Amino acid sequence: MDAVPARARVYVAGVVLAALLCLRPLPATPTSWRAVLLLAGLYAGSELVARSRSVGTCYPVLLAGAFLLPPSAAALVALPGALLSPVPRRPCALRRAWRAAQLTLAVWAAAYVHGRLGGRDVLVEPDFPYALVPGGTAVLAFCLVLTLLDGGILALADHVPASRTWRGLFTRTLGPVAVHGLAGLMMAVLWRSPYGPVAALLVLLPMCVAWWAFAQYHREGAAHQATIRALVQAVDIKDGYTRGHSERVGRATMMIARELGMDDERVETLRFAGILHDVGKLGVPTRLLRKEGALTPEERRVIELHPEYGHExxxxxxxxxxxxxxxxxxHERLDGSGYPYGLVGDRIPESxxxxxxxxxxxxxxxxxSYRRARPVAAAVEELQRCAGKQFDPRMVGALVRALGRHGWHPSVTADGTPAPSTAAAAPGRPRGEGARDSVGRRAV
Structure with a gap:
C-alpha cells in the first residue's frame, strides 16, 4: 500500500466531512429526483468508460446537473461515478473517497453560484448571451474549487512546496473545464426544452468523438514511450556502468528547458533527446564499453562514432x-573541439x-565503477569553468538556476544504488577531469 502522510489523511477527512454537509437538502427546495437518477447513472457509466480508456472525467454531465438542480441534489450526481470508478493506485478506498468529496464540493459550489445568479430561471426561456453569465461564473467556481483542493493535496501528500503548489494550476485546468461547461450548458438548455432529456444526450455525441480521438492520441503517446523505453533498456543492458544515466539526463534536460521558458511540447521533446542521447552505444562493441583501463586512440575513435550510430x-x-x-x-563543443563534426558556437543545435x-x-x-560521484556544487563549479569553451553559458546558467530552485536528488546511480547529492569527490582528482567524463572512457 502506498504510504499517505497522516496530515494528508486528515485533510482528506476534512474535505469528506465538508462534502457530507453539502449533501444535506435545503428545506422546501423542489428537486427532480428523476433528473438526479438519470444524470447520476449517465455520469457513472461515462466515468467507467472514460477511466478504462484513460480519457479523463465527463465534466459535462456534472455541470449539466449543476445547471439543472439545487446544490445538494446536483452534488449527488457525482457520487456513484466517483465511488465506482477504478483508481490506479492504492489505497483505493481513500482515493475514491477523496475523488467523490472533491467533485461533490466542486459541483455544489457551481450549482450554488449558478442558482444565486438566477441561472435556472434563465434556462426555462434561454436568453443568450445573458444565459452564459451565470453558466460561466458557475464553471469558474467549479474550476476554482478543484484547483484549490488539488493544490492542498499536492502540498500535503506529495510534499510539493507551497510556493509551487498552485502555480499555473488554475489556468491549466480552466481551458478544458470551460469547454466541458459549454457542453453542460447546452445539455441543460435542451433538457429544459420541449425535446427533453433525450435531446440533451445528443450533446454527448461530439464529446464521445473527442474522447475517442484523445484515446487514440493517448495510445500513440504510450507507443512512443514504449519505443523509447525499449531503446534505453537495451543500452542499459549493454553498458551497465551507465544504468539509469539516460533517465537522469532526460530529467536534467527537462529542468534546463523549463528554466529557459520553452513550451511543454518542446520540453517533452528535449526530455526524449536526453533519454536517447546515448542510444548509439548499441552500435559500439560491448568489449569497448566494458573495457577496464585506458582506451587506445583507435578504440576511442570507434566509441566516438556512437552519436552517428544513434542518429541513424x-x-x-x-x-x-x-x-x-x-x-x-x-558531444560537439562551442570551441569546435568536439565530435563528430567539430561544429562551433551557434552552429550546434540548441537541443x-x-x-x-x-x-x-x-x-x-x-x-x-572507477570513481565516486562528485558533489553537486563541485559539478556546477566545473560546468561554469568550462562555459564558453565546452558548454553554452546560457544552458549552464539555466541548470544552475533550476538546481537552486528544485535541487538534485538522483535516485539511481550506475551501480543501481541511491546516490546522495552531496557525495564526496574522489581524492586526488585533477581539476577539470569531471567535465571530461562526458566525453571520456565511460561516459561517451
Missing part, C-alpha cells in the same frame, strides 16, 4: 523532432547544447 537509429522516428539532432551533436550540459552534469554527479 532514430532518424526515421518522426515524433522525436529536434531530439534527433541532439542525439547526433551532443544538443542543452543535452551536453545535462549529460556532463550527471556524469560528474553519478558514481561509476
Amino acid at each position: 537509429m532514430v532518424r526515421g522516428i518522426r515524433f522525436l523532432g529536434e531530439a534527433r539532432a541532439a542525439v547526433l551533436h551532443h 544538443a547544447r542543452v543535452v551536453a550540459v545535462a549529460d556532463a552534469f550527471d556524469a560528474m554527479t553519478s558514481t561509476r
Whole structure:
C-alpha cells in the first residue's frame, strides 16, 4: 500500500466531512429526483468508460446537473461515478473517497453560484448571451474549487512546496473545464426544452468523438514511450556502468528547458533527446564499453562514432523532432573541439547544447565503477569553468538556476544504488577531469 502522510489523511477527512454537509437538502427546495437518477447513472457509466480508456472525467454531465438542480441534489450526481470508478493506485478506498468529496464540493459550489445568479430561471426561456453569465461564473467556481483542493493535496501528500503548489494550476485546468461547461450548458438548455432529456444526450455525441480521438492520441503517446523505453533498456543492458544515466539526463534536460521558458511540447521533446542521447552505444562493441583501463586512440575513435550510430537509429522516428539532432551533436563543443563534426558556437543545435550540459552534469554527479560521484556544487563549479569553451553559458546558467530552485536528488546511480547529492569527490582528482567524463572512457 502506498504510504499517505497522516496530515494528508486528515485533510482528506476534512474535505469528506465538508462534502457530507453539502449533501444535506435545503428545506422546501423542489428537486427532480428523476433528473438526479438519470444524470447520476449517465455520469457513472461515462466515468467507467472514460477511466478504462484513460480519457479523463465527463465534466459535462456534472455541470449539466449543476445547471439543472439545487446544490445538494446536483452534488449527488457525482457520487456513484466517483465511488465506482477504478483508481490506479492504492489505497483505493481513500482515493475514491477523496475523488467523490472533491467533485461533490466542486459541483455544489457551481450549482450554488449558478442558482444565486438566477441561472435556472434563465434556462426555462434561454436568453443568450445573458444565459452564459451565470453558466460561466458557475464553471469558474467549479474550476476554482478543484484547483484549490488539488493544490492542498499536492502540498500535503506529495510534499510539493507551497510556493509551487498552485502555480499555473488554475489556468491549466480552466481551458478544458470551460469547454466541458459549454457542453453542460447546452445539455441543460435542451433538457429544459420541449425535446427533453433525450435531446440533451445528443450533446454527448461530439464529446464521445473527442474522447475517442484523445484515446487514440493517448495510445500513440504510450507507443512512443514504449519505443523509447525499449531503446534505453537495451543500452542499459549493454553498458551497465551507465544504468539509469539516460533517465537522469532526460530529467536534467527537462529542468534546463523549463528554466529557459520553452513550451511543454518542446520540453517533452528535449526530455526524449536526453533519454536517447546515448542510444548509439548499441552500435559500439560491448568489449569497448566494458573495457577496464585506458582506451587506445583507435578504440576511442570507434566509441566516438556512437552519436552517428544513434542518429541513424532514430532518424526515421518522426515524433522525436529536434531530439534527433541532439542525439547526433551532443558531444560537439562551442570551441569546435568536439565530435563528430567539430561544429562551433551557434552552429550546434540548441537541443544538443542543452543535452551536453545535462549529460556532463550527471556524469560528474553519478558514481561509476572507477570513481565516486562528485558533489553537486563541485559539478556546477566545473560546468561554469568550462562555459564558453565546452558548454553554452546560457544552458549552464539555466541548470544552475533550476538546481537552486528544485535541487538534485538522483535516485539511481550506475551501480543501481541511491546516490546522495552531496557525495564526496574522489581524492586526488585533477581539476577539470569531471567535465571530461562526458566525453571520456565511460561516459561517451
